[in-house]
Amino acid sequence: xxxxQRILVRTDFSxxxxxxxxxxxxxxxxxxxxxxxxxxxEYSKEGGDPSTAKYIIPEYLAEAxxxxxxxxxxxxxxxxxxxxDAHPRLVAGRAYADIVQTxxxxxxxxxxxxxxxxxxxxHLVFGxxxxxxxxxxxxxxxxxxxxxxxxxx
Numbered sequence: 365x366x367x368x369q370r371i372l373v374r375t376d377f378s379x380x381x382x383x384x385x386x387x388x389x390x391x392x393x394x395x396x397x398x399x400x401x402x403x404x405x406e407y408s409k410e411g412g413d414p415s416t417a418k419y420i421i422p423e424y425l426a427e428a429x430x431x432x433x434x435x436x437x438x439x440x441x442x443x444x445x446x447x448x449d450a451h452p453r454l455v456a457g458r459a460y461a462d463i464v465q466t467x468x469x470x471x472x473x474x475x476x477x478x479x480x481x482x483x484x485x486x487h488l489v490f491g492x493x494x495x496x497x498x499x500x501x502x503x504x505x506x507x508x509x510x511x512x513x514x515x516x517x
Contacts, residue, residue: 368473372400372453374463374493377435384478384508385439389448391474391506399450401440402466403432404459429454460496467501475505 373388375381385401392399405428436452443450455462467475479494498505 368395369397370400370470370472371395371397371474371476372402372463372467372470372472373476374402374404374459374478374497375436375439376403376459377432378478378480380478380480380510382478383510384476385443387506387508388476389443389446389450391476392448392450393446397449397473399443399448400453400466400470400472401436401443401450402453402455402463403436404462405429405432405454405456406459429456459493460500463493463497464500467503472503475501475503476508477505478508478510480510 368391371388371392373384375385388399388401391397433452433454436454440450440452453466455466457465463475463477466472475497477494477497479492494505494507498507
């Protein structure tokens with residue numbers, strides 16, 4: 365029998381992330397698994413565009429990290445009030461690479477990630493974090509479309 369004990373869900377704090385959070389919370393509850401809510405700060409020197417790193421203001425990074433951590437804490441606190449064993453994780457870097465690395469470092473059994481539904485030119489230019497995670501992750505990955513989740517009822 366497959367035993368899922370550790371679930372990683374990525375949030376970028378957008379409305380598109382919410383259905384993935386709902387799925388991950390439902391799975392974590394039904395499987396008595398720990399849920400790690402991950403936000404990857406891509407505005408940092410580590411994760412941002414190397415050509416723009418010299419323009420990053422250190423005070424801005426500290427403030428942005430503080431705001432991101434606060435939002436993560438709000439999300440996990442809300443999940444905990446609903447009985448989910450939820451834990452926040454904030455890392456700086458590139459989303460797809462750090463999702464995969466975090467999953468590997470933490471021995472995650474399942475990654476849940478939202479798709480943004482981009483198509484055409486924007487998909488070609490921006491690529492898809494979800495696609496890269498699916499290709500690179502060693503554990504199963506559940507992708508969730510941005511429509512409302514049927515589990516949210």
